[in-house]
Amino acid sequence: MASNRATTASGNFVLTAETLNKALPKMHFTTQAVHADDFVSPHRAIAPAMHPAVNYRYARDPDELVEMENDDPNAPFDSHVYSRYTAPNSNRFEIVLKTLFHSDVVSYSSGLSAFHCMLVHLNPKRIFITEGYHGVHGVIDVVSRLSGVTKLTLDDIDQMGPGDMLHVETPLNPTGEARNLAYYKERARAVGAFLTVDSTFGPPPLQDPIELGADLVMHSGTKYIGGHSDMLCGIVVVHPDRVKEGWGEKLREDRLVLGSVMGSFEGWLGIRSLRTLHLRVTRQAQTTEALVSWLQKGVEDRNSIIGKVVSKVSHASLQKDALKEGWLQKQMPGGYGPVFSMWLRKPEHARRFASKLYVFQHAASLGGVESLVEWRAMSSKEEDPLVIRVSVGVEDLEDMKADFTQGFQALLDERS
Ligand SMILES: Cc1ncc(COP(=O)(O)O)c(C=O)c1O
Incomplete structure (x- = not known):
């Protein structure tokens, strides 16, 4: 041996x-x-x-003594010079990520710094993007002051050309609905544009945008990769063909000088988190599908407690056309994501709903083991005041249903 x-x-x-x-x-x-x-x-x-x-x-x-090399004979796989370059915990975190994503993965201090470095790397003249996380639009605004990059929508992709960046978030925040990545890859490939995907809401094992041809895939690792609401992190996965062209190395060189490296404590927490990624995400996705289906049935019965309070539910599992066409099951073989939204009938109900709940807590982020709701108007004045976003954790499905039921009833009881 x-x-x-x-x-x-x-x-x-x-x-x-x-x-x-x-x-x-x-x-x-x-x-x-x-x-x-x-x-x-x-x-x-x-x-x-x-x-x-x-x-x-x-x-x-x-x-x-060799420039930027520091091989430690007693730690052959764990040798470092300075932590803005590499460090033991973030390095070990990236080693697990590379195995799980079957390609090179670069870690960052946050999801937004991951997006920033992707944008700096591609340095496009135009970026095609619709909706998605508002912070990503903030990064584009900042970079546009330096590079003049202009923003167009996904409805404008007929104008797309070589070197443009097509950025697709899927599943989408806050509706939890998925977009057809095969279609966007085909459109980008036809004109020589780059496809980048924000896969934060579809972590492994739910979907693999790299397999569908995305050039770069980012995650706010703060959400499911971390999974315990205790670490900020971002990651970028590089398509194997782009790794061969040196993109992984270039991203690391840029990260070294931009300084957007993840902290050692976050690297340590991240390794702990990855051990259970598959267990957490699979369970969260399964519970979400069951919860969404239960809510949808309630919405269809106007006389039920759910139907009296909720008018609409959105989630990939309810995208009938996509399921009929078949691309959705193909692109999300591991499940449809642990985030969905519901529209309450009255704005005052939407504002007061979170305060009636016990299992679900009211907070801005998502992706942790704890179930959360957010009255979306808390994030932005432009959001529909009827929308509640739900992030499903790992608690028991029956307790979630019981919590929602007593919460809806408490709202209805307030009238009298
Ligand atoms: C889809 C999506 N992308 C990117 C981000 C930004 O990630 P971070 O907060 O880790 O910078 C978020 C944060 O909520 C997000 O939801």
Whole structure:
């Protein structure tokens, strides 16, 4: 067995990625999420260490001094120079991500810094985008002051040409409805434009925009990748063909000078989070589909408690045309996403609903293990005052239904 293993300079046996891949070449997502980084640390601790260090001692041997290299013979896979470049926790986090996404993944300090670096990298003259997270539009406004990039909508893509950036968020915030990525890829490919996807609401194992041909895919890792409402993070996944063209390296070079690197504590939390990504997201998506279907049935019965308060529900699982055409099931084989919206009948009900709930908490972000609702008017004056966005956590479905039912009843009781 020893021949399968590498040794450190001090003669210790160490596990390598190659050894692991050779022994178990067909490891599944859930196993990879727990073991993809086993080879990184020379320490015997089962859980990763937390390394806050910014700075790393150079070799003592003057013959080993090489610019921007600092190979530690006792930590062959965990050698660093300065943490704006690489650091143990974020590096280990990226190693797990690369295995799970089957391509190069660059981590960032937030979802918006990931989008910023994508935009800087492509440096388009025009970006085609409709709706989506408002902060992304804020980044475009800032960059447009420097580069003059202009913004057009997805309805304008007939005008798209070489080097333009087509940016599609799917599923979309706050409706949870999906967009047809195969269609947008075809349109971008036909004219030599770049397709970038914000897949925050469709994390693995729900959808894989890289497989559908996206050049770059970003996630606000703050949401499902982190999953516990305790870390800010962004990631960019690079299409394997673009990795060959050096895009991953270029993104890292830009990140080094722009300084939008993720913190070490977030890297450590991120590794903890990835271990359960598949379990959390699969359960959240399944619970969402059941909850949405229950609500939809209630909406269709005007005399039910739900029907008296809610007029409409939106979610990918209710996109009848897309399901009939078949692209939706194909593009989201793992489930339709843990976010949806509902329209209440009265604005005062929409404003007061969150204060009636116990399982669901009222907050701006989403994607954690805790179920959340947001009266969308809290995020922007332009939002429809009837809309409640729901982010489904990992609690029991029956408790969620019970919470909504007593919440709707409490609103109806307020009248008397
Ligand atoms: C779809 C989407 N993209 C990007 C972002 C920005 O991510 P972050 O808050 O991590 O910067 C968010 C945040 O809510 C989001 O919902």
